[in-house]
Amino acid sequence: MGGPSKSSTTHSSPPPPPLHTLEVMRRAGLNRVFALVYTCGILALLYHHSLALLHSTTLLSFSLTLSLLLSDAVLAFMWSTTQSFRMRPIRRRAFLENLTRVVDESQFPAMDVFICTADPYKEPPMSVVNTALSVMAYDYPPEKVSVYVSDDGGSELTLFAFMEAAKFAAHWLPFCRMNKIEDRCPDAYFRSNQAGASEAEKLKTMYESMKEKVESVVEKGHVGEECITTEHEREAFNKWTTGFTRQDHPTVIQVLLESGKEMDEAGHEMPNLVYLSRQKSKTSPHHFKAGALNVLLRVSATMTNAPVVLTLDCDMYSNDPQTPLRALCYLSDPSSASKLGYVQFPQLFHGINKNDIYASELKRLFQLNPVGMDGIAGTSYVGTGCFFRRRAFFGGPSTLVSSEIPELNPDNVVTKSIRSQAVLKLAHLVASCNFESHSKWGSEMGFRYGSLVEDYYTGYRLQCEGWKSVFCHPDRAAFFGDVPINLDDVLNQNKRWSIGLLEVGFSKYSPVTFGTWCMGPLMGLSYAHYAFWGIWSIPITTYAFLPQLALLTGVSMFPKVSDPWFYLYVFLFLGAYGQDCLDFILAGSTVQRWWNDQRMWMIRGVSSYVFGFIDFILKSFGISAHGFNVTSKVVDDEQSKRYNQGIFEFGVPSPLFVPLVTTAIINLISFLVGLIGVIRSRDMGEIFVQLFLSGFVMVNCWPIYEAMVLRTDKGRMPTKTTKISILLSLALYLAASLIVQI
Numbered sequence: 001m002g003g004p005s006k007s008s009t010t011h012s013s014p015p016p017p018p019l020h021t022l023e024v025m026r027r028a029g030l031n032r033v034f035a036l037v038y039t040c041g042i043l044a045l046l047y048h049h050s051l052a053l054l055h056s057t058t059l060l061s062f063s064l065t066l067s068l069l070l071s072d073a074v075l076a077f078m079w080s081t082t083q084s085f086r087m088r089p090i091r092r093r094a095f096l097e098n099l100t101r102v103v104d105e106s107q108f109p110a111m112d113v114f115i116c117t118a119d120p121y122k123e124p125p126m127s128v129v130n131t132a133l134s135v136m137a138y139d140y141p142p143e144k145v146s147v148y149v150s151d152d153g154g155s156e157l158t159l160f161a162f163m164e165a166a167k168f169a170a171h172w173l174p175f176c177r178m179n180k181i182e183d184r185c186p187d188a189y190f191r192s193n194q195a196g197a198s199e200a201e202k203l204k205t206m207y208e209s210m211k212e213k214v215e216s217v218v219e220k221g222h223v224g225e226e227c228i229t230t231e232h233e234r235e236a237f238n239k240w241t242t243g244f245t246r247q248d249h250p251t252v253i254q255v256l257l258e259s260g261k262e263m264d265e266a267g268h269e270m271p272n273l274v275y276l277s278r279q280k281s282k283t284s285p286h287h288f289k290a291g292a293l294n295v296l297l298r299v300s301a302t303m304t305n306a307p308v309v310l311t312l313d314c315d316m317y318s319n320d321p322q323t324p325l326r327a328l329c330y331l332s333d334p335s336s337a338s339k340l341g342y343v344q345f346p347q348l349f350h351g352i353n354k355n356d357i358y359a360s361e362l363k364r365l366f367q368l369n370p371v372g373m374d375g376i377a378g379t380s381y382v383g384t385g386c387f388f389r390r391r392a393f394f395g396g397p398s399t400l401v402s403s404e405i406p407e408l409n410p411d412n413v414v415t416k417s418i419r420s421q422a423v424l425k426l427a428h429l430v431a432s433c434n435f436e437s438h439s440k441w442g443s444e445m446g447f448r449y450g451s452l453v454e455d456y457y458t459g460y461r462l463q464c465e466g467w468k469s470v471f472c473h474p475d476r477a478a479f480f481g482d483v484p485i486n487l488d489d490v491l492n493q494n495k496r497w498s499i500g501l502l503e504v505g506f507s508k509y510s511p512v513t514f515g516t517w518c519m520g521p522l523m524g525l526s527y528a529h530y531a532f533w534g535i536w537s538i539p540i541t542t543y544a545f546l547p548q549l550a551l552l553t554g555v556s557m558f559p560k561v562s563d564p565w566f567y568l569y570v571f572l573f574l575g576a577y578g579q580d581c582l583d584f585i586l587a588g589s590t591v592q593r594w595w596n597d598q599r600m601w602m603i604r605g606v607s608s609y610v611f612g613f614i615d616f617i618l619k620s621f622g623i624s625a626h627g628f629n630v631t632s633k634v635v636d637d638e639q640s641k642r643y644n645q646g647i648f649e650f651g652v653p654s655p656l657f658v659p660l661v662t663t664a665i666i667n668l669i670s671f672l673v674g675l676i677g678v679i680r681s682r683d684m685g686e687i688f689v690q691l692f693l694s695g696f697v698m699v700n701c702w703p704i705y706e707a708m709v710l711r712t713d714k715g716r717m718p719t720k721t722t723k724i725s726i727l728l729s730l731a732l733y734l735a736a737s738l739i740v741q742i
């Protein structure tokens, strides 16, 4: 703490300056009123459906009404879960300038940074290296920073890249410090800055030569003799014996930099840098990223055991060197610190195209909803860009869960060198496959197992234990990550998420029951909102097909324009869409981006969520198992060009595209048939809602029609997908006609 001030001997010392403040957004009041009005609308609709159900005379009208009732009930439920985000949105500010007046720099806690990578071909080692360098260069006492890289790909290519990075860091860190560089990710810096000064020029050459070396090794697929310069390096690569595979190999731990031993070019200390590839064996489950993170927690405990832990995905580089100080404004605030489990920064991305065609920004998930959860008890953990208190992984704020060996406990102090035999021996022990069997890791300790979205699940469980969290969204982005730039990747990623979320939603820890019980209804609803993403597939698919097939077979399903109930539909539609759009605009987005976001919601609804839901059910019956399919971060030049022009990328015959094309076909035809009907009979009243729905979906499907018939580039819709979808549409139409006739 700061030294005693000269004049404070007789007066009581002034209160410490604030480290952060928060203010409730003004829109909260309006949101609450609107929620009330909209709830009445929903209740009226459900009442209307129930009446219709009771009075239905035929099996057909009964089933149609039942489908609508079910769909609208799901929509209503999902809508109600989103209200928790709107009840008390807050805005926070952190005062970095006050930090050293409250905590002396010498008292700053040490930080262990975890970077996960899993596949050198989907996650280019150079990009992982950039992420690591960007955090090694933080404006934070370097001897207090330790960067641990977990390589689930078990790849010598990644290790090689990091050996090179360690050498480059000795030049990069002092360069950043002395020139007060803001972009501390070398790639981002050299991309956006015309190196003018000779020193920058020199570094650029150095960087380029490292990049070339690493990329050529990656291309060759192995580290050749010519790349190995020291005996020490050779020893490391010797671990890659013939039996060494990604799924089956011993632990590799390589200390690349040791603070206090290795110095940078200017003679300053450097952070610790450790490469780690945990033991893998085909016979023991490895729990994907959650497993990797738990090994990181343990290995780092044996080496540095820092009280603060930052988790990063391999593509999330730091964009602001002051970020750890910002996190400290919350973590070291004496008034709230004891219960604060983590400080989450938003996931923001670089390279998104102008109108964000795939809604990759995920504005709701990463920017809007967290502000709402933060106003209640804290935001969810999103897997990267999150500073944890290490203690949070060991039971609730007032109930410590101890580890099997005392060295792993959060209060253990490590005094030995991280290269010492004793430390390395223990590190190997805790990184082995068997260490976790029959232990509390993954259930009561560390990152939690049992869901493909380990981030969401872990944050949720920590909050259930009583930990609070903070959402920190500074003006200058703290981190930037990559977005998938083709639709198949986007949809697969969303499918993985929807499976993982359903795993939590239907577990004994379901947010609806367990969450509500632990954290109250609003937090329970917030977490339930994500958990049940997958069931959005029910209303979205229903509304994509049912009214259209009914229109094609001459069945009318909705109130006529002259019916007062029609206005309820108008209100509910415009109310939900209008509010959604307004939220976007208020958050600084554009109408085009919002439009694409709602389009992607529908696209996910008929593809990712449907497939995710089915996969989840199959898995529940033990029929299939699903893994963590890593999203590719490799950029194909042609694809990237089309992406930047805002053109949808199909190209591969993915099963996820079939429902999209089928939707596009059915809606186009039903719209045309409906239109012809209207022109003939000159009465639109009866089928207006159905016609409007077809037209609305059709407008949304425009990129799909283009990809099917107009385009000739490699990203067009594969003919195979189109053919299958035509057959499927035909089958649906025939089935609908048959049903109408009985």
Ligand SMILES: O=c1ccn([C@@H]2O[C@H](COP(=O)(O)OP(=O)(O)O[C@H]3O[C@H](CO)[C@@H](O)[C@H](O)[C@H]3O)[C@@H](O)[C@H]2O)c(=O)[nH]1
Pocket: 116, 117, 118, 119, 123, 150, 152, 287, 288, 289, 292, 312, 313, 314, 315, 382, 383, 384, 452, 453, 454, 455, 493, 496, 497, 500, 628, 629, 630, 631, 632
């Ligand atoms: O077995 C595995 C699988 C993945 N990863 C790492 O996990 C991270 C995230 O993987 P990615 O394919 O990029 O997934 P995304 O869908 O883009 O990630 C989001 O969703 C994940 C949960 O599904 C979270 O873990 C991420 O933090 C979150 O950004 C990457 O650094 C991977 O290297 C591992 O370490 N081991």
Ligand SMILES: [Mn+2]
Pocket: 313, 315, 631
């Ligand atoms: Mn990712």
